[in-house]
Amino acid sequence: RHKFWETQPVGQFKDIGDSSLPEGPIELPTPLSEVKQEPYNLPDNYEWVTCDINPEEMCDEVYNLLTFNYVEDDENMFRFNYSKEFLRWALQPPGYFRSWHIGVRVKSSKKMVAFITGIPARIRVRDEVVHMAEINFLCVHKKLRTKRLAPVMIKEVTRRVHLENMWQAAYTAGIVLPTPIATCQYWHRSLNPKKLIDVGFSRLGARMTMSRTIKLYKLPESTITPGFRKMEIHDVPAVTRLIRNYLSHFVVSPDFDENDVEHWLLPKEDVIDSYLVESPETHEVTDFCSFYTLPSTILGHQSYSILKAAYSFYNVSTVTPLLQLMNDALIVAKQKDYDVFNALDVMQNETFLRELKFGPGDGKLHYYLYNYRMQHALKPSELGLVLL
Ligand code: YNC
Ligand code: MG
Known part of the structure; x- marks a missing residue:
């Protein structure tokens, strides 16, 4: 075979x-x-x-x-x-x-x-x-x-x-090979539903009109959480502590140090976006969210040639509920004109996907290790790893 x-x-x-x-x-x-x-x-x-x-x-x-x-x-x-x-x-x-x-x-x-x-x-x-x-x-x-x-x-x-x-x-x-350590699924949150429907990325739901659909996916103009701001270079130590502690709860995850966090999580325009919550009272960094930018070419369409997609990367919530944090991530992605926000069902993502109006994609993403056997396949929620 x-x-x-x-x-x-x-x-x-x-x-x-x-x-x-x-x-x-x-x-x-x-x-x-x-x-x-x-x-x-x-x-x-x-x-x-x-x-x-x-x-x-x-x-x-x-x-x-x-x-x-x-x-x-x-x-x-x-x-x-x-x-x-x-x-x-x-x-x-x-x-x-x-x-x-x-x-x-x-x-x-x-x-x-x-x-x-x-x-x-x-x-x-x-x-x-x-x-x-x-x-x-x-x-x-x-x-x-x-x-x-x-x-x-x-x-x-x-x-x-x-x-x-x-x-x-x-x-x-995306294909099955010997042998996945986990099988995950992408979920998609429409930010620009009209374009997504026009290009065939999504379809108008049953008993839905375009204007009802646009209203369904509407987001606030600005973020909600007090102290929500872009990550900066001086945040690297605090973000490293936050993320190391969070990732330690999963069966498989990267072992990030401060150099890794600076490289992988410090914002880079049109590549990686990272936001955190700094408590207005204590100035502690309590929550973090990030997404990377990966556009797709739209093949053979008259009016559109690029789909602008954000992909959820690493998110950590300790004080702000994850649902609210990710809603703020959706709001900034919308402000920045992304058409869609994608997330895998890894880590604790299942706790916000449905409520924040993500829909399941078709096709799976299989994770593999080379020269390392796992006794059992992991659940997506046991995986703390996102590859690009
Ligand atoms: C694939 N994606 O099963 P068998 S993902 C691994 N990953 O071998 P041929 C793949 N293996 O089944 P083609 C694979 N796709 O007979 C196919 N294979 O044992 C296996 N697509 O080779 C396949 N990029 O050259 C079969 O196939 C054998 O001409 C067939 O080339 C495949 O980056 C491919 O989807 C994917 O460009 C290059 O279809 C081509 O079809 C293509 O006859 C579009 O190959 C782009 C695409 C894949 C994205 C990715 C991860 C790759 C992981 C590779 C495995 C790494 C192992 C660890 C190495 C380091 C170890 C240490 C220490
Ligand atoms: Mg070939």
Whole structure:
């Protein structure tokens, strides 16, 4: 069934429910001297390229490959359109390895036709912190699909991760592979219902008119919680304490330190937005919410070409109810002209989704670990991890 994945150290379908298999690494690390020193072979006309996405030219090549060939919805109406600034943010966290940003070019024309990336992350599983790679942006040009290039890309990034003495990875995919550690669902909150209906993202509900729909999704002009404001650089220590404590309650989560929080959560225009609640009395930071910006190209529509989407990232409530905090997040997203606010059913998100008028999406997002077996699949609410 899975000619490639059957050969890899991942939980196999045949082992589901086998309680004799322990949780944790599947294979032990090998001495670094035994890691293959040369890249895997590509078909004759192709060559590996390590991508430096800082110069505009190289970033453009990656951006264009992804813009025309990356993830689409099931009905091929929308395709992710990660911005260049987003890619630089997503791929250059503290301690990143340039060697993990891997492209494939056609030798003759130098055209970039495939891509895969890893970034380092400390991921906590129960009470163990594991140094892992987060693998993302696996993409093969549409004209080169189903030629078994993806397994070569995956083996090459694995080799380069091993060369840095890391032996585990985390990744998400819309398809089922051996074997998800959790299966999550996206929920969508309309901010601009008229456009969403016009472009076919959503449909007018039964017995609903356009004007009733617009009224249903209407939000206040400004945020409600006193002390709600944008996160600033001096907030990094307080936000780190808040988020570390919150994430410790989930089975799987990142182990963020202050450097990680500065990189991943400090606001960056049109990339990452973060807000917090500073108590007007004590000046304590009590609550936090964040979302990243990931537009989608609308495929073949007359009047609209881009859907502007916000994606819920990490949210922490200790004093402001989570529902009110997320309502304020919706209000700022609306002020900033996003069309839709998306959230997975991870962490405590289920406690606000229905009440804040999110609707369930079609399609699932499966979470995976490489070379780390879990005894049971987790519930989405046990996951404290959001990948980009
Ligand atoms: C996928 N998304 O099952 P079997 S998500 C992993 N993740 O192998 P071919 C995938 N594996 O089943 P194509 C996968 N999609 O025979 C397919 N596969 O064992 C497996 N789409 O290869 C598949 N991006 O080259 C099969 O397929 C084998 O030409 C078939 O290429 C696939 O980034 C793809 O959805 C996805 O660009 C590149 O369809 C292509 O179809 C494409 O014949 C649109 O491949 C964009 C898209 C995927 C987004 C993502 C996470 C990737 C995780 C990869 C696994 C990482 C493992 C950990 C490595 C480090 C380890 C350490 C230490
Ligand atoms: Mg292929």
